[in-house]
Amino acid sequence: MEKSSSEESAIHHSPSLDSRDSEFACPSAQGRRVGGRGFTAGAFYGSTGPRVQSATAAAPPGDKCAGKTKPAKSSKYVVFYLDLSFVFLLEFKKCNMARGCLCCLKYMMFLFNLIFWLCGCGLLGVGIWLSVSQGSFATFSPSFPSLSAANLIITIGAIVMVTGFLGCMGAIKENKCLLLSFFIVLLVILLAELILLILFFAYTDKVNENAKQDLKDGLALYYTDNNVGLKNAWNIIQAEWKCCGVTGYTDWHEALQERVVPDRCCQEHYRDCGRNATNMFWTQGCYEKVEDWLKENKHLLGTIGMCILVVQLLGMAFSMTLFQQIHRTGKKYNA
Structure with a gap:
């Protein structure tokens, strides 16, 4: 599954103020590791249009987030770099x-x-x-x-x-x-x-x-x-x-x-x-x-x-x- 150009450009944007806790609990499958330290930078994406997937098709069996649909959001997408924050503190x-x-x-x-x-x-x-x-x-x-x-x-x-x-x-x-x-x-x-x-x-x-x-x-x-x-x-x-x-x-x-x-x-x-x-x-x-x-x-x-x-x-x-x-x-x- 390929990401659109708007998703690639919004990877460093801050989280919107209307985000709910349920959004942070269910990271998408596109989350990736940053810096090779074992900390996963969870990328949370919102659906903007016709890209709607079924819960059974998008989530593996036994996933607690199965059946939940992501709410529609504006063009802002959130990425938390926990690893970079940890390195900065050190x-x-x-x-x-x-x-x-x-x-x-x-x-x-x-x-x-x-x-x-x-x-x-x-x-x-x-x-x-x-x-x-x-x-x-x-x-x-x-x-x-x-x-x-x-x-x-x-x-x-x-x-x-x-x-x-x-x-x-x-x-x-x-x-x-x-x-x-x-x-x-x-x-x-x-x-x-x-x-x-x-x-x-x-x-x-x-x-x-x-x-x-x-x-x-x-x-x-x-x-x-x-x-x-x-x-x-x-x-x-x-x-x-x-x-x-x-x-x-x-x-x-x-x-x-x-x-x-x-x-x-x-x-x-x-x-x-x-x-x-x-x-x-x-x-x-x-x-x-x-x-x-x-x-x-x-x-x-x-x-x-x-x-x-x-x-x-x-x-x-x-x-x-x-x-x-x-x-x-x-x-x-x-x-």
Whole structure:
């Protein structure tokens, strides 16, 4: 049985308002499957003229709709695409889930970078306080006089603060430029860390020799007027670590060209105790003390390093995920 051209053109029309429930209960034999999902799009047709079939001829035996005739209708014909509606609902649900995940990612990235930004502000404040109140506390090495504890803390705090600021603003504003800058900064820091770590392990012996020699050269500046910071640095580390010199208290004899040591090298500290040759001094060098401390805490230091590495990788991954999503959609997600 062939369908007329008017039936083919009316397949997407909406149901008329005067349709009865009996019409929806009895789909015609021309209903077909849509999309291959197993849902039948029931096409309900009304008779418009001489095409009237008997109930026994049109319906198979046992059909409950046998004997019922379809009422005459206008030129509107109804087709319900249940399968297409179901697919639309599924896609809408997926879009909502993706949008929720991206909003969660955005706020997580903002929160973590806010914490980093606050930590950077704290480090910067501590470094400035050390530089102002403890300005005489400098470095042990005469080759790098500006490499003091205060300057190191200020530098690290500034880097952390800038990186956290880029991550915070890039995430909350969904700004592609800030997110890309955040990714590049983290990548540069990660590459610098890896290069320094590789060079350190590749030239460990040479680094140790140069460091010891540079520290020994700095001992000769202990009593000079222009290096009060170096003097204070040695006094603090020898008192706290209970050590003397770089490799031993004899390093002071070679550097000062006389048999004297600083007073902080004495096991019983009092004024000018270092000039008493019969006094007891700390025999272990400070460089060896530092090496022993690093060996004892290598697992802790390794764990901290791995945590920093994981945080950097996660920050890079999250920033690029958010960047790609914003670039693909071309608009912001409203949270």
